[in-house]
Amino acid sequence: MSKELSTEEKIREAAKNVFIAKGFDGCTSREIAKAAGMNVALVNYYFCSKKQLFKLVFEAVLEDFMLSTIEVFRKDLSLESKMRIFIEREFEFLTSHPDIPRFILSELSRGDKCEFDHAGILDKIASTGVFEELLEAQEKGVIRKIDLTNIMLLIMSNCHYPFMAKPLMKYLNNLSEEQYQERLMLQKQYVTEMLIGYLFNPKTNS
Amino acid sequence: MSKELSTEEKIREAAKNVFIAKGFDGCTSREIAKAAGMNVALVNYYFCSKKQLFKLVFEAVLEDFMLSTIEVFRKDLSLESKMRIFIEREFEFLTSHPDIPRFILSELSRGDKCEFDHAGILDKIASTGVFEELLEAQEKGVIRKIDLTNIMLLIMSNCHYPFMAKPLMKYLNNLSEEQYQERLMLQKQYVTEMLIGYLFNPKTNS
DNA sequence: AACAATTTTAAACAAGCGTTTAAATTAATT
DNA sequence: AATTAATTTAAACGCTTGTTTAAAATTGTT
Numbered sequence: 001m002s003k004e005l006s007t008e009e010k011i012r013e014a015a016k017n018v019f020i021a022k023g024f025d026g027c028t029s030r031e032i033a034k035a036a037g038m039n040v041a042l043v044n045y046y047f048c049s050k051k052q053l054f055k056l057v058f059e060a061v062l063e064d065f066m067l068s069t070i071e072v073f074r075k076d077l078s079l080e081s082k083m084r085i086f087i088e089r090e091f092e093f094l095t096s097h098p099d100i101p102r103f104i105l106s107e108l109s110r111g112d113k114c115e116f117d118h119a120g121i122l123d124k125i126a127s128t129g130v131f132e133e134l135l136e137a138q139e140k141g142v143i144r145k146i147d148l149t150n151i152m153l154l155i156m157s158n159c160h161y162p163f164m165a166k167p168l169m170k171y172l173n174n175l176s177e178e179q180y181q182e183r184l185m186l187q188k189q190y191v192t193e194m195l196i197g198y199l200f201n202p203k204t205n206s
Numbered sequence: 207m208s209k210e211l212s213t214e215e216k217i218r219e220a221a222k223n224v225f226i227a228k229g230f231d232g233c234t235s236r237e238i239a240k241a242a243g244m245n246v247a248l249v250n251y252y253f254c255s256k257k258q259l260f261k262l263v264f265e266a267v268l269e270d271f272m273l274s275t276i277e278v279f280r281k282d283l284s285l286e287s288k289m290r291i292f293i294e295r296e297f298e299f300l301t302s303h304p305d306i307p308r309f310i311l312s313e314l315s316r317g318d319k320c321e322f323d324h325a326g327i328l329d330k331i332a333s334t335g336v337f338e339e340l341l342e343a344q345e346k347g348v349i350r351k352i353d354l355t356n357i358m359l360l361i362m363s364n365c366h367y368p369f370m371a372k373p374l375m376k377y378l379n380n381l382s383e384e385q386y387q388e389r390l391m392l393q394k395q396y397v398t399e400m401l402i403g404y405l406f407n408p409k410t411n412s
Numbered sequence: 413a414a415c416a417a418t419t420t421t422a423a424a425c426a427a428g429c430g431t432t433t434a435a436a437t438t439a440a441t442t
Numbered sequence: 443a444a445t446t447a448a449t450t451t452a453a454a455c456g457c458t459t460g461t462t463t464a465a466a467a468t469t470g471t472t
Contacts, residue, residue, distance in 0.1 A: 007449080022316060025231035029430060039451055044431060051430095066378075099315070106312045108373040109305070110232060122378055149379050149389050150396055153368050157397075161363035164370075167314040172272075172328055173355050183355050190356055190404075191363075198400040213419080235460060245421055250461060257460095 008046045011036045015043075016057045020103045024054050058107060059117055065100050066121050068093050073130035079137050080200055084192055090159040091188045101160040144202035151199065158191040214252045217242045221249075222263045226309045230260050264313060265323055271306050272327050274299050279336035285343050286406055290398055296365040297394045307366040350408035357405065364397040 005013065014036035018027045029050050033040045047053035069089040072082050094101070108116075125131075134151065137143045146154075162184055170180050211219065220242035224233045235256050239246045253259035275295040278288050300307070314322075331337075340357065343349045352360075368390055376386050 023229070023231060023312075025229060026316060028428080030428090040430090041432080041452085042450065045449080049430075102311055102315055105308055105370050105374060106229075108377065109308055109370075110228060111373060116377075118377060146396060147389065147392065149375060149381070150393055152379075153371065153375065153389070153393055154364070154396065154400070156371060157363045157367035158360070160371075161367045162359050164311050164315075165359065165362060165366075167317060168311060169355060169359065171314065171322075171324060173358075175355070183353065183359070186353065187356050187359055190352060190360065194360070194400060194404040198396075198403060234458080236458090246460090247422085247462080248420070251419080255460075 007036075007038060007042060011038055011043055011046060012053070012057065015053050016061065019054060019057050020061065020099050023103070023106060024050075055116065058104075061100060062104055062116070062118065063121055063124075065093075065097075065104060067124055070125050070128055070130065073128040073133065079133060079142065080196060083196060083199070087155070087159060087188065087192050087195070090155075091184070094159065094163045095184070098163040098166065102164045105164075141202070143199045146199075154199070155195060158195060162187050162191075213242075213244060213248060217244055217249055217252060218259070218263065220244075221259050222267065225260060225263050226267065226305050229309070229312060230256075261322065264310075267306060268310055268322070268324065269327055269330075271299075271303075271310060273330055276331050276334055276336065279334040279339065285339060285348065286402060289402060289405070293361070293365060293394065293398050293401070296361075297390070300365065300369045301390070304369040304372065308370045311370075347408070349405045352405075360405070361401060364401060368393050368397075 011032065015032045018032050018035050021027075022031075029043050030040045032050075032053075033043050043050070043053060047056065069086055072085045072089065075082065075085075077085070131148060134143065134148060138145045166180060169175065169183075170177075175183070217238065221238045224238050224241050227233075228237075235249050236246050238256075238259075239249050249256070249259060253262065275292055278291045278295060281288065281291075283291070337354060340349065340354060344351045372386060375381065375389075376383075381389070
């Protein structure tokens with residue numbers, strides 16, 4: 001635990017936590033400064049404005065979120081193994097960062113905050129070769145012929161939503177935190193089986 | 207289009223739209239009043255405070271959202287047919303109200319706004335007999351033996367998330383509104399097939 | 413028509429917002 | 443050690459926030 005973070009880094013780190021927890025509209029510059037143990041004016045000294053600080057934080061979080069688990073597709077494994085490991089790691093990442101999907105979708109949905117620079121993300125995903133691999137597998141009849149957007153949606157739906165819906169599910173079903181974590185680990189298995197079963201070996205299904 | 211709404215109803219209606227679009231933190235009392243064509247003071251005259259108005263709106267939206275499509279389980283159809291029709295109507299409802307899932311999950315995740323009264327919702331869902339029907343189907347081996355919480359999660363993930371993720375998916379994949387609507391309609395089919403295939407006839411799968 | 417109750421309005425309130433300023437402090441350079 | 447630059451601070455700026463007030467306008471009642 002090296003406490004050797006610069007003032008700028010401390011503010012950026014605190015801002016990330018506060019923004020993710022409360023959203024851009026739900027927090028104040030003073031709250032961020034206090035969380036970083038700093039004076040309010042320092043936020044603008046280093047980042048010009050709350051808006052600009054948010055833009056920096058959001059872009060970093062989005063990139064980290066989209067790229068953290070995609071690396072598995074560079075490995076030399078079968079597509080099915082990659083898919084299983086990808087889902088495994090996606091659940092692992094979200095267990096540590098359960099608020100990030102909601103944060104990203106919420107802030108993106110009111111996009112007038114600032115224009116986000118996402119240019120590189122899809123390119124970096126593409127650089128793993130995952131898209132070519134999927135298309136090739138479709139032509140070989142290994143996986144179902146579905147638009148990649150829909151495949152992404154199927155996988156992301158089943159990985160992200162269980163974490164986003166935690167307050168609702170705990171509330172409706174009166175579950176403790178531990179109980180919900182149990183359901184999450186079960187959900188990971190079900191989701192993996194279901195997605196693999198649906199996407200792969202399409203000849204036996206349709 | 208009867209414009210015969212009372213002042214109170216006009217404010218409630220405007221508040222619903224503004225809250226759903228911008229969130230509790232993202233809008234002001236004056237904005238709601240203007241959207242209703244009313245004076246600011248009238249908001250507090252009829253609803254005491256912004257917080258209380260929000261609580262009323264949120265509870266109504268949540269109840270409407272959770273109950274709008276569950277009625278199909280009262281019908282006299284096979285469980286599989288009910289499931290298909292349920293998903294169909296869920297997508298239909300969300301096509302008209304695409305922002306509601308994100309609204310509910312966002313506002314619930316920072317629950318200190320006010321305590322929400324949800325007591326009746328699960329009871330009303332239970333009154334359709336859907337839970338008994340599912341448990342019975344599980345004992346008969348018709349559907350996979352999975353905790354109801356996980357079944358709910360599977361269905362809700364695949365119905366809600368595609369609408370919540372619209373800004374992200376349009377952005378990442380450079381899709382027009384029309385193109386995304388196309389994917390949504392395809393997604394409905396895929397989700398239906400996948401869920402039915404996974405949940406039903408479990409003997410042939412595991 | 414006169415009165416009372418309800419509804420609507422404009423104006424104001426203190427408190428908090430993002431941001432700026434200018435002075436105080438620390439660090440770097442000569 | 444003296445001087446300059448960079449950092450940090452406390453205080454203030456104008457503005458918006460949620461809410462309240464008290465008067466005006468409308469409606470209902472006798």
